Amino acid sequence: MTRSELQLLRSLRDKRHREEVGLYAVEGEKVVAELVAAGHPFEKVYATDAWAGARTHAMTEADMARASHFPAPSAVFAVGRIRREALAPGELDRGLTLALDGVQDPGNVGTMLRIADWFGFDRVLLSPACADLHSQKVIQASMGSFARVRAIVTGLGAALAGVKAPVIGCELEGRDVHALPALPDAVVVIGSEGRGLSDEARARLSYSVTIPRSGSAESLNAAVAAAIVCDNLRRALG
Amino acid sequence: MTRSELQLLRSLRDKRHREEVGLYAVEGEKVVAELVAAGHPFEKVYATDAWAGARTHAMTEADMARASHFPAPSAVFAVGRIRREALAPGELDRGLTLALDGVQDPGNVGTMLRIADWFGFDRVLLSPACADLHSQKVIQASMGSFARVRAIVTGLGAALAGVKAPVIGCELEGRDVHALPALPDAVVVIGSEGRGLSDEARARLSYSVTIPRSGSAESLNAAVAAAIVCDNLRRALG
Numbered sequence: 498m499t500r501s502e503l504q505l506l507r508s509l510r511d512k513r514h515r516e517e518v519g520l521y522a523v524e525g526e527k528v529v530a531e532l533v534a535a536g537h538p539f540e541k542v543y544a545t546d547a548w549a550g551a552r553t554h555a556m557t558e559a560d561m562a563r564a565s566h567f568p569a570p571s572a573v574f575a576v577g578r579i580r581r582e583a584l585a586p587g588e589l590d591r592g593l594t595l596a597l598d599g600v601q602d603p604g605n606v607g608t609m610l611r612i613a614d615w616f617g618f619d620r621v622l623l624s625p626a627c628a629d630l631h632s633q634k635v636i637q638a639s640m641g642s643f644a645r646v647r648a649i650v651t652g653l654g655a656a657l658a659g660v661k662a663p664v665i666g667c668e669l670e671g672r673d674v675h676a677l678p679a680l681p682d683a684v685v686v687i688g689s690e691g692r693g694l695s696d697e698a699r700a701r702l703s704y705s706v707t708i709p710r711s712g713s714a715e716s717l718n719a720a721v722a723a724a725i726v727c728d729n730l731r732r733a734l735g
Numbered sequence: 736m737t738r739s740e741l742q743l744l745r746s747l748r749d750k751r752h753r754e755e756v757g758l759y760a761v762e763g764e765k766v767v768a769e770l771v772a773a774g775h776p777f778e779k780v781y782a783t784d785a786w787a788g789a790r791t792h793a794m795t796e797a798d799m800a801r802a803s804h805f806p807a808p809s810a811v812f813a814v815g816r817i818r819r820e821a822l823a824p825g826e827l828d829r830g831l832t833l834a835l836d837g838v839q840d841p842g843n844v845g846t847m848l849r850i851a852d853w854f855g856f857d858r859v860l861l862s863p864a865c866a867d868l869h870s871q872k873v874i875q876a877s878m879g880s881f882a883r884v885r886a887i888v889t890g891l892g893a894a895l896a897g898v899k900a901p902v903i904g905c906e907l908e909g910r911d912v913h914a915l916p917a918l919p920d921a922v923v924v925i926g927s928e929g930r931g932l933s934d935e936a937r938a939r940l941s942y943s944v945t946i947p948r949s950g951s952a953e954s955l956n957a958a959v960a961a962a963i964v965c966d967n968l969r970r971a972l973g
Contacts, residue, residue, distance in 0.1 A: 617949030711855030
């Protein structure tokens with residue numbers, strides 16, 4: 498491994514560098530194995546002798562420690578090429594979409610990819626203010642769903658303009674989520690925990706739904722709220 | 736502040752020390768303000784001049800940095816007394832209980848306290864293998880619900896023995912959670928993400944429920960699964 502190669506791998510911890518070179522990193526035996534099992538195409542898989550899976554480049558433990566983004570490096574460092582997915586015209590009118598509006602916590606973003614995958618959603622939209630789709634925390638929290646879910650980074654104001662399917666916001670006030678009708682096509686918009694929905698997303702809503710509260714908590718975690726709305730949507734579809 | 740006082744505060748980062756002295760720590764302006772607003776009784780509130788709320792002990796920034804459990808200390812360090820709640824005889828036969836079985840992720844444990852609070856559950860049980868109820872990560876993730884939810888640390892095998900209310904496990908196979916009947920009294924048991932339910936808890940189940948999957952993810956996050964079961968339980972109660 499040359500010094501500049503190690504430096505490149507290490508630089509992938511920064512979103513700006515990832516976007517410059519069009520690459521992202523995934524470290525950790527479990528997550529790399531999950532993604533490989535899901536058929537995810539990596540450009541390169543660097544690994545020490547402790548890694549049991551396939552590799553394209555052997556690496557010493559000392560080099561792994563230099564490349565790694567973590568204080569305790571694993572045995573594998575995979576590099577993928579960033580693919581910028583774009584919405585096809587009219588795409589949001591068909592099927593189920595989960596749209597994340599400024600969800601900044603990477604654990605929540607990854608968990609919502611997993612939720613969309615569980616409930617068979619057709620795609621996930623991420624507004625540019627969301628945690629970066631190609632950060633290791635997001636990929637890790639998705640538990641392999643990163644490889645299976647079609648995810649598109651896009652401004653929601655423009656993406657939701659003219660959508661004919663109902664665009665449903667999840668908020669603290671709105672229609673009872675238990676009364677959702679059967680909607681084969683719909684967009685569910687989840688806002689950030691701190692600030693809720695953005696003005697540009699709220700302007701595109703058909704209506705809002707709310708999760709009935711029987712107790713005293715002020716709010717639910719954004720991923721938890723998303724999951725409950727998805728479950729109710731699937732339940733209404735039967 | 737004496738050196739031994741600072742050392743005591745710092746030692747509260749370890750569960751063993753917390754249990755020895757019967758105290759726990761909460762740092763951070765937002766979480767302490769939430770708990771105080773919820774009427775939570777703290778023994779002592781140490782704060783620097785940057786803290787706008789009530790305090791019982793003034794502290795310099797340098798001392799706060801010595802006491803703090805975090806690299807970036809906040810303006811407030813609150814100390815509470817650990818109260819060991821115990822189950823009353825027959826208590827689990829009345830109302831709704833969320834039982835956490837070896838949930839080790841502190842963020843998940845805190846999120847489930849918040850979920851129990853939102854859905855008006857009467858209590859939460861934590862098996863001894865769960866993340867410590869009095870760790871800062873649990874308290875932080877509960878978003879103030881730590882102050883409102885009755886939480887009891889107890890072995891689930893013994894606690895669930897002889898319970899007359901239905902004891903419902905959440906697993907990957909079981910009855911459809913959408914078909915839950917109206918249950919004013921019930922115990923919902925959520926296992927760890929990695930290992931599922933323990934043998935001692937599974938032996939006490941009346942039956943299991945599962946969340947219908949339409950897609951490909953292998954599982955859901957434990958807190959997400961708990962929330963969906965709680966929502967369906969409340970929905971069935973009408």
